[in-house]
Amino acid sequence: MSIYRAKKAINKIPVCLSGIMLAIVLAGCPTEMTEQPSYKPQEAPLLTPPASSVSTQGRAGGLRDLASPTTATPKSIEEGRYLFQIYCTMCHGEKGRGDGPVGQKFIPKPADLTSARVQQLGDEEIFLRITNGFQTMPSFKKDLTPQERWHIVNYVRSLGVKGG
């Protein structure tokens, strides 16, 4: 191919591209006009739920498991302590004070589980935070059975009672 012909071919590229773009835009138009994020008359706005909210359909997980909390027997608390050392101390620290080595990289830092703010949460709320995660904290739904999560809730509660 001569330089002249090559140049001519290159010159055609923008024309081709704009043709393709036009085709894409036109193809996209007719249906997308009806599927837009704006609210239609009488339609309830689609609000984003707060991070800690719970689905009433139980889709977020955890609600069904809430029905069977495990009583805070010394055995359950001990089991919870054991699991806490494995799954929580790296972030929340040995005594749950939020001073675990991995946790120091988090903004905000992991909560002090002995604090009044965490201790005034309901058992269910702590259970759901472990189940679904909380802000930057990961979910433990896949790693821990509901019963294991309840053991941990009982242990976290005992931290408040004893003051750490």
Ligand code: HEC
């Ligand atoms: C990878 C680090 C990490 C691990 C592991 C972790 N957490 Fe957390 N946790 C956090 C961080 C960070 C926060 C604070 C999140 C925030 O306030 O935005 C938090 C917050 C919490 C809170 C307080 C929520 C609130 O309402 O303020 C509880 C309760 C909690 N964690 C329990 C646990 C338990 C129990 C475990 C073990 C099953 C655990 N966490 C494992 C990082 C972690």
